[in-house]
Amino acid sequence: xxxxxxxxxxxxxxxxxxxxxxxxxxxxxxxxxxxxxxxxxxxxxxxxxxxxxxxxxxxxxxxxxxxxxxxxxxxxxxxxxxxxxxxxxxxxxxxxxxxxxxxxxxxxxxxxxxxxxxxxxxxxxxxxxxxxxxxxxxxxxxxxxxxxxxxxxxxxxxxxxxxxxxxxxxxxxxxxxxxxxxxxxxxxxxxxxxxxxxxxxxxxxxxxxxxxxxxxxxxxxxxxxxxxxxxxxxxxxxxxxxxxxxxxxxxxxxxxxxxxxxxxxxxxxxxxxxxxxxxxxxxxxxxxxxxxxxxxxxxxxxxxxxxxxxxxx
Numbered sequence: 638x639x640x641x642x643x644x645x646x647x648x649x650x651x652x653x654x655x656x657x658x659x660x661x662x663x664x665x666x667x668x669x670x671x672x673x674x675x676x677x678x679x680x681x682x683x684x685x686x687x688x689x690x691x692x693x694x695x696x697x698x699x700x701x702x703x704x705x706x707x708x709x710x711x712x713x714x715x716x717x718x719x720x721x722x723x724x725x726x727x728x729x730x731x732x733x734x735x736x737x738x739x740x741x742x743x744x745x746x747x748x749x750x751x752x753x754x755x756x757x758x759x760x761x762x763x764x765x766x767x768x769x770x771x772x773x774x775x776x777x778x779x780x781x782x783x784x785x786x787x788x789x790x791x792x793x794x795x796x797x798x799x800x801x802x803x804x805x806x807x808x809x810x811x812x813x814x815x816x817x818x819x820x821x822x823x824x825x826x827x828x829x830x831x832x833x834x835x836x837x838x839x840x841x842x843x844x845x846x847x848x849x850x851x852x853x854x855x856x857x858x859x860x861x862x863x864x865x866x867x868x869x870x871x872x873x874x875x876x877x878x879x880x881x882x883x884x885x886x887x888x889x890x891x892x893x894x895x896x897x898x899x900x901x902x903x904x905x906x907x908x909x910x911x912x913x914x915x916x917x918x919x920x921x922x923x924x925x926x927x928x929x930x931x932x933x934x935x936x937x938x939x940x941x942x943x944x945x946x947x948x949x950x
Contacts, residue, residue: 639808642676642703644726645684645693646711646718646745653709653739653797654686660801664809664817672809676703680722687712697725703734705804709797710740714763715770717748726751730787737789737804739797746788747771755785760793779889798823810949811905849873849887853895860900861923866892900924901937908946915942 641661645654654677661673678700679693700706706729717723726749730736738746743759744767746752753773758764764778777783782791782800784807791800798821806814852873856864869892870880884892900922907918919930919942934942 638674639672639705640674640676640703641705641707642678642695642700643707643709644700644722645677645679645686645691645709646722647680647685648712649684649686650710650712650740651686651688652794653742656739656797657707657709657801660798660817660821661805663820664805664813666809666813672805672813680719697721700725700729700734701732703729705735705737708736708738708742708745710738710742710760710793711745714741714744715766718745723749733787735787735789735804737791737800739791739800740793743767743790744770746790747774751788752790755788756783757785757788757790758783758792759790762793795823810909811902812909812949815906849883853888856892856896857899860896860903861921863923863925864896896923897933898937901934904930904934904942905938905945905949908942909949915946918942 641657643654643657658675658677662671662675664672666672676695676699677691677693678695678697680697682692682696684691684693706726708726722745726736726746730749730751736746736751738759740760741763743752743757744763747757747767747770752771754775756775756777757767758777758780759767761778764776767774768776778792780792781796782789782803784803789800789804791797802814802818802821802823805817852869855872856869866877866880870877873880873883875883880892884890884895888895890898903922904918907913907921908915911918913921915931916927919927922930924930924933931942934945938945940948
C-alpha cells in the first residue's frame, strides 16, 4: 500500500492539511481496498493550527519510508522551517521519495533546496515573493500545479485537490482517480490555470468559465466527430477569432488543443475499463487514424496506449 506522509508545521493552514488527508484516505481500489495509508507528521507532538491546536501521531521520523511526502502551506510562509525539518525533507528526497507541496508549502521545498533549477508554482499572491526569495527556482504563477516527476508543487487552496487527484491518477490510473474526484465532488481535471483568478489592477476579475461552459459540454459530447474550428465557433455563436480569444482567456489553451486533451482523457478511461483494441478506441474518441491517436496519446501522457493499458488496465 502506498504511504502518504503529510507534514504539519506550526501555523499550518487547516484547508491545506485536510485536503490530502481526506482525499487520499477516501481513495479506493477497484476491489474496494484502500489505496493509501496516511501519516500526519510533525516536528513536535502539538501543532499550532491558528484557530486550534492538533496532535500529530508521528514525528519527523514518520517521513522515512513514505512513498509520498506532502507539505501543506502555513500562515508564516516567509519564515523558514527549522533545520530539522529541512534535513528530514532533504533526506526523504535523497531516498527517492515523491515530495509535493500545497499552496505556500512551496516555500518550504524551496528553502530545502529541492526546487533549485526546477519549475514550480504557488499561490499567485505569493509568487513574486517566491521568485525574489529563491531566484534559482523558475516560478510559474499561471498554472494549478507543476509535476517535475519526483517533486510537485500546487497553487492555492483548491489547486491542492487538483494536485492530489493528479497524483492518484499517476499511481493508479484514471478510473481510480475519477472515483476519488466524484467523492470530492470535483472534476478530475480542470482546464486552464490560476491565471484566470489573478486580479490585475487595470482589469476587473471576470466570472470563470461562464461563457464557455456550454461549448465545453458540447465538445465533450461530440469527441468522436471530426470537429473543425469553424464548426465549433458556429456552435458557440461567435467568430473563430473571438472563440480563440475566449478559450485563451478561460482555459489557457486553444479549442483544438483542449479537444485533443479531452480525447486522450476519454481514451485513458476506455483503455482501463474495456478490452477494445487501440485502433477502435482511437476511432471512438475522434482520431482519424491509429497512428495519429498513438502519437497524440504518447505526446500527452508520455507513454504509448499499449504501455498505459499494461499499467492500468
